[in-house]
Structure formats: C-alpha cells, structure tokens
Amino acid sequence: MLRRILSVVRKDVVSGxxxxxxxxxxxxxxxxxxxxxxxxxxxEEPHVTYAVAADxxxxxxxxxxxxxxxxxxxxxxxVRARVLQLDDVPGVLAGYPxxxxxPRVLLQGNEAPWVQATPGIVLDAAGADVDVEIESLDAGPPxxxxxxxxxxxxxxxxxGGVAIGLLVLEEKESKTxxxxxxxxxxxxxxxxxxxxxxxxxxxxLGLASTAILLGTSLSWGALLIASxxxxxxxxxxxxxxxxxxxxxxxxxxxxKSLLFFFTSLxxxxxxxxxxxxxxxxxxxxxxxxxxxxxxxxxGAAVPWGSMALSLATGLPLxxxxxxxxxxxxxxxxxxxxx
Amino acid sequence: MRALRSQLRLDARTAYRGKFLHVxxxxxLVFGLLIRFAVPAQIEGGGSELIQDAVGLKALNGAMxxxxxxxxxxxxxLVENPDLVGVQFFGSVPTPRVRLLLxxxxxxxxxxxxxxxxxxxxxxxxxTSRTGHVVExxxxxxxxxxxxxxxxxxxxxxxxxxxxxxFAGVMVLQEKAHGTVRFYxxxxxxTSAYVASKVLxxxxxxxxxxxxxxxxxxPDALPNLRLLAxxxxxxxxxxxxxxxxxxxxxxxxxxxxxxxxxxxxxxxxMIRYGxxxxxxxxxxxxxxxxxxxxxxxxxxxxxxxxLVTTSLGYLLAVFLTAAAAGTAIVHGRLMRRI
Numbered sequence: 001m002l003r004r005i006l007s008v009v010r011k012d013v014v015s016g017x018x019x020x021x022x023x024x025x026x027x028x029x030x031x032x033x034x035x036x037x038x039x040x041x042x043x044e045e046p047h048v049t050y051a052v053a054a055d056x057x058x059x060x061x062x063x064x065x066x067x068x069x070x071x072x073x074x075x076x077x078x079v080r081a082r083v084l085q086l087d088d089v090p091g092v093l094a095g096y097p098x099x100x101x102x103p104r105v106l107l108q109g110n111e112a113p114w115v116q117a118t119p120g121i122v123l124d125a126a127g128a129d130v131d132v133e134i135e136s137l138d139a140g141p142p143x144x145x146x147x148x149x150x151x152x153x154x155x156x157x158x159x160g161g162v163a164i165g166l167l168v169l170e171e172k173e174s175k176t177x178x179x180x181x182x183x184x185x186x187x188x189x190x191x192x193x194x195x196x197x198x199x200x201x202x203x204x205l206g207l208a209s210t211a212i213l214l215g216t217s218l219s220w221g222a223l224l225i226a227s228x229x230x231x232x233x234x235x236x237x238x239x240x241x242x243x244x245x246x247x248x249x250x251x252x253x254x255x256k257s258l259l260f261f262f263t264s265l266x267x268x269x270x271x272x273x274x275x276x277x278x279x280x281x282x283x284x285x286x287x288x289x290x291x292x293x294x295x296x297x298x299g300a301a302v303p304w305g306s307m308a309l310s311l312a313t314g315l316p317l318x319x320x321x322x323x324x325x326x327x328x329x330x331x332x333x334x335x336x337x338x
Numbered sequence: 339m340r341a342l343r344s345q346l347r348l349d350a351r352t353a354y355r356g357k358f359l360h361v362x363x364x365x366x367l368v369f370g371l372l373i374r375f376a377v378p379a380q381i382e383g384g385g386s387e388l389i390q391d392a393v394g395l396k397a398l399n400g401a402m403x404x405x406x407x408x409x410x411x412x413x414x415x416l417v418e419n420p421d422l423v424g425v426q427f428f429g430s431v432p433t434p435r436v437r438l439l440l441x442x443x444x445x446x447x448x449x450x451x452x453x454x455x456x457x458x459x460x461x462x463x464x465x466t467s468r469t470g471h472v473v474e475x476x477x478x479x480x481x482x483x484x485x486x487x488x489x490x491x492x493x494x495x496x497x498x499x500x501x502x503x504x505f506a507g508v509m510v511l512q513e514k515a516h517g518t519v520r521f522y523x524x525x526x527x528x529t530s531a532y533v534a535s536k537v538l539x540x541x542x543x544x545x546x547x548x549x550x551x552x553x554x555x556x557p558d559a560l561p562n563l564r565l566l567a568x569x570x571x572x573x574x575x576x577x578x579x580x581x582x583x584x585x586x587x588x589x590x591x592x593x594x595x596x597x598x599x600x601x602x603x604x605x606x607x608m609i610r611y612g613x614x615x616x617x618x619x620x621x622x623x624x625x626x627x628x629x630x631x632x633x634x635x636x637x638x639x640x641x642x643x644x645l646v647t648t649s650l651g652y653l654l655a656v657f658l659t660a661a662a663a664g665t666a667i668v669h670g671r672l673m674r675r676i
Contacts, residue, residue, distance in 0.1 A: 066450035088614040110480040110640035123471040125457035138442040166591040248590040249356030252508040
C-alpha cells in the first residue's frame with residue numbers, strides 16, 4: 001500500500017518538476033511574502049509627504065520633518081504642481097509678503113480629511129511649550145501585520161490545495177487517471193498520495209512565507225498547529241476543483257467563484273461584529289485564519305480552540321467532497337473517469 | 339468577417355458552457371449586494387488614539403475620541419488593541435503635560451505626529467505657539483465619498499478587468515489542449531479574427547458583470563459611455579495580455595502561477611487607491627490604475643476631470659500596443675507552429 005502511495009507521490013513530484021510547477025509553487029509564495037514585507041511600512045501607518053518651498057522659513061521644514069517626509073522644491077510653481085498630482089501631498093509655502101512667518105498650506109481639496117488636517121496641526125504645534133513624555137510598551141507587531149501574515153499564510157496553504165486540484169485535472173485530460181483507475185491502486189491510496197503532497201508543500205511554504213514576513217522569532221509549534229487547522233480548507237478547495245472541473249475552462253470558473261469565498265470571508269472575520277459575524281462561525285476558513293492570527297502573536301500559545309473549530313467545520317465538508325471525487329474520478333463501482 | 343462571426347459563435351459557446359457568464363454575473367451580484375447593503379457608507383470611528391484626560395480639556399469635550407477615565411483602563415485598552423496610541427493629558431497651563439504611551443512599533447513620524455496632535459489639543463486651553471498657518475485650496479473642497487461606493491471602481495479594476503486576463507488565457511489553453519487550433523489553422527480564418535473573437539467574447543462577459551454591479555450600487559450612473567470605454571479598453575487589453583502569456587504554457591497548472599503573479603501586479607494600484615498618501619506613483623503605469631482612478635472620477639467626482647481623459651488616452655495606447663503585440667505573438671507561436 002505504502003509503495004503504491006509513494007509511487008503516485010513520486011509521479012506528482014516528477015511531473016510537477018518537469019513542468020516547472022514545483023519551481024513556481026516554491027518561488028511564488030516566497031516572492032509574495034517578500035513583496036508584502038516591502039509594502040508593510042506603507043500599509044501599516046499613516047504617512048504624509050509634504051512639498052515645501054525652498055524659501056519657506058527653516059522652522060517649517062524642521063517641524064514637518066518630525067511628522068513625515070519633507071520634499072523641498074525650488075519654486076512656488078513646483079510646489080503647486082506637486083500638490084496637484086494624484087497622491088495626497090500637501091504643500092507648504094512661505095507666507096504672503098509682509099507676513100512671511102505665517103506659512104501657507106496648499107491643499108487640493110480632495111485629500112482624505114486627516115491628510116488635510118495634518119500640516120496645520122504640526123505647524124500650529126511647532127514651538128508650543130508643552131512637555132511631551134514618551135513611554136514605549138514594547139507590545140510587538142501591529143495588528144495589521146498579524147492580519148496580513150495570517151492571510152498570507154492561509155493563501156499559501158490554499159495554493160497547495162489548488163495545485164493538487166490542477167494536477168488531478170491534468171491527469172483527467174492526459175488520461176493518466178484512466179490508467180490509475182484500472183490499475184490495482186485503490187482510491188484511498190490515490191487520495192493519501194494527493195493529501196501527502198498537498199499537505200507537505202502547503203505546510204513548508206506556509207511556514208516559510210510567515211517567517212519572511214514576521215522574522216524567525218515565532219512560536220513555531222503554535223504556527224504549525226494553526227497551519228494544520230487550515231488544511232481542511234486547502235484540501236476542500238483542491239478536491240472541489242478535482243471533482244467538478246472537467247476541463248481548464250471549468251476549472252478557472254470554479255476557481256474564480258470559490259476563491260472569493262475562501263479568501264475574502266476570513267477578512268470579514270477581523271472587522272464584522274454582531275449579526276454579521278455569526279455566520280462566519282460556520283466556516284472552516286474563518287477559524288483557520290483566526291488560528292493563524294493567534295499563532296503569529298508574540299509568545300503565542302497553541303490555538304487549540306480555533307483549530308478544533310476549523311477541523312469540526314471543515315472535515316465533514318472534505319469527507320463529502322471526497323465521496324463526490326471518488327465517483328467523479330471513476331474510482332467508485334459503476335462510475336467512469338471524467 | 340464571416341470567419342470572425344463563426345469564431346465568435348464558437349468562443350461564445352465555449353465561454354457559456356464553461357459557465358464564464360454564470361460565474362461572472364453570480365459574483366457581480368454578490369459584490370453588488372455586499373457593497374449596497376453590507377458595507378457602510380461611513381465608518382463611525384474614534385481614531386487611532388485612546389485618551390485619558392485628567393484635566394477636562396475643552397478640545398476633547400464631545401469630540402469623536404475614545405476616552406477612558408483611569409490609567410488602568412488606558413493600559414488595558416492598549417493591550418487589547420495593539421493599533422492604538424495612548425495619550426494622557428495632565429498638568430495645567432502654564433505647565434501643560436502629555437504622556438504618549440506607544441506600542442513600540444510606531445515610526446518616528448507617527449511619534450512626531452502624535453506629539454503634535456496632543457500639543458494642538460493643549461493650545462485650545464491658551465497655550466501659545468509660533469504663528470499658526472493659513473490654508474489655500476487649489477480646487478473645490480470635496481466631501482468624502484460614501485465608503486461603500488468607493489469599492490465599485492476598485493472592483494472594476496480587481497475583478498472586471500482581471501477577468502479578461504483569466505478567461506482569454508484559459509480559452510487559449512483549452513484550445514491548445516483540445517487541438518482545436520490545428521483545425522483553425524487549416525481553415526480560412528485569420529489570426530486577427532481568432533484574437534478579436536476571444537477579446538470580444540471575454541470583454542462582453544466582463545462588461546455584463548460590471549453592468550450588474552453598477553446597476554446594483556449606482557443605477558443612476560448608467561448608461562455611461564466613458565465608463566464603458568474605460569472598462570472595455572482595459573479588459574480588452576488584458577485579454578490580449580492573457581492570451582499572449584498563456585500561449586507559452588500548455589495547461590492551466592503551468593499557467594496558474596504566472597496568472598497569480600499577473601493578478602498580484604495588476605492589483606497593486608489598489609494600495610494607492612486606498613492610501614493616497616502612500617505615494618507609489620509608479621503604479622500609474624499599470625492598466626488597472628487608470629480604470630480605478632478614472633472610474634472613481636466618473637462616479638464620485640473629486641475635482642479631477644482630466645483623470646478620465648488621461649486614463650482613456652493611456653488605456654487606448656495600451657490597447658493598441660497589446661493588440662499589435664498579442665496578434666503577432668498568437669500568429670508566431672500558435673498559427674504558424676505545427
């Protein structure tokens with residue numbers, strides 16, 4: 001039995017490697033994680049860039065520099081042109097003749113309200129005699145970074161499932177599946193091989209991409225358990241593609257419709273409250289992402305509760321999909337491969 | 339012309355059987371209903387600061403701030419929500435004092451901004467500073483757009499337009515896998531008819547989806563020829579790109595990761611759309627940028643009518659380039675290859 005399972009695993013790895021799928025599968029999540037890491041500073045905090053005229057009083061640039069990025073431009077016309085660009089960059093000029101010390105803030109009028117308010121607040125507060133103390137709580141990464149890390153890890157785990165779904169589809173189209181069906185290979189063995197490939201690829205890449213995003217000071221045990229909590233969702237998506245899609249056109253239609261529910265509804269779990277949040281409790285993907293979110297906290301404990309809920313809501317659906325898959329792939333008595 | 343008509347019929351049938359239309363309209367209904375009924379038009383938020391006011395400051399009286407009465411509550415609230423900055427006001431004029439309790443992950447800019455904001459609050463009590471400022475608006479003051487409606491241009495870019503890429507790419511893969519292209523080569527049909535047919539079918543389906551979403555969210559905006567032109571040009575361009583890339587792959591498994599990578603790149607303008615203060619000026623070269631910002635100006639005017647014209651001009655140039663390149667690639671790689 002083990003030999004037959006390993007033979008299917010080997011075939012998947014070899015054909016995946018031959019088609020560059022393995023390369024893509026390994027590289028894509030890592031590139032994605034690097035990309036996220038580069039974008040994090042932009043996403044995590046409000047940040048304002050100010051276009052300041054070179055002839056503005058020196059204290060103006062100093063004050064604004066303490067609360068954002070200052071770009072000094074040579075002329076008033078250059079500042080006006082910069083403010084009119086598409087992004088929200090307020091401009092600051094010297095005051096009108098005779099009141100040069102009273103800076104002029106230039107706005108387009110369509111900036112976000114907080115961006116409109118910021119230069120005025122900073123300039124007004126400059127030089128005010130208020131004693132400001134700062135105490136740092138060293139509380140760890142911001143919530144958004146943990147949300148992004150958990151969503152990224154979940155998406156990477158899902159990709160392992162999708163890859164298996166697409167491999168089965170390829171076996172259908174290349175008629176390899178027919179050969180499996182008439183061989184001594186049992187459906188349980190075929191399934192175990194697919195689960196082994198999906199699980200190992202998903203887990204390794206999920207952990208690696210999380211480490212790229214958050215560093216290596218993670219609670220690895222908690223993260224591993226949380227990643228296991230995400231496997232029912234990954235397998236469900238992969239097996240649905242494998243069972244339902246008869247060709248590539250159908251596969252993309254299925255992916256298009258299901259990926260939204262698999263990846264977007266867990267996002268709602270971070271913001272929905274009250275009645276809106278209740279239906280989410282029925283979803284394995286919601287619990288999986290919550291488990292991953294808990295696991296990427298500093299010094300996280302193993303998220304047993306979310307993991308149990310993810311398995312409880314996900315495994316019955318996986319079992320139903322496996323039954324459907326068995327029939328559709330031709331392993332059930334009296335059925336024919338799709 | 340007859341070849342185009344006949345190819346159009348075939349492609350429309352393939353797309354219909356592949357449930358492209360069903361999935362597109364179904365998802366458009368889901369998105370439209372979510373935007374209309376689930377996403378609020380305005381978020382009542384208390385800002386990013388948790389404040390303990392031991393003074394009874396006038397500026398905080400009735401303000402939209404999150405106030406607590408004790409230090410224990412303040413510290414507890416900061417542990418509960420690691421995105422908040424804590425601010426304690428104490429002392430009195432002439433010795434006003436502020437303590438900022440930071441989570442530890444804040445940038446120097448955010449620290450400076452928080453300090454300035456707290457100082458500005460004290461100024462309502464009579465603390466004086468340097469000189470103040472004056473504001474000059476370069477355009478009309480635009481009230482913030484309803485939050486839910488801002489999702490519509492975003493979805494045009496992330497869903498409608500990207501559908502063109504996915505569907506056109508997969509249709510080519512499907513024909514390669516089924517050997518349909520060989521029959522086409524032997525027919526009198528031209529390469530341009532082959533390409534144009536797919537582009538028209540896919541763009542048509544995507545536009546139906548966009549129409550459903552728009553009818554649900556902003557029925558008053560229909561019909562809108564400029565919006566139609568924006569979406570049609572962008573979707574057609576990306577359909578050509580999808581075909582041009584898919585030709586280099588043999589099946590969906592191999593095309594999946596390039597497809598995912600393209601999806602990520604095409605989604606990047608959404609960061610600038612959501613965070614205009616973030617900069618990322620280079621994303622304006624990505625076609626979905628023109629769709630998001632042009633469509634927003636059409637549906638939710640922010641005093642930048644030239645954005646529509648420049649987006650249309652840019653997308654027309656992209657379309658013409660993509661049409662020439664796409665047709666050449668299809669001809670070279672698909673029609674002349676045996």
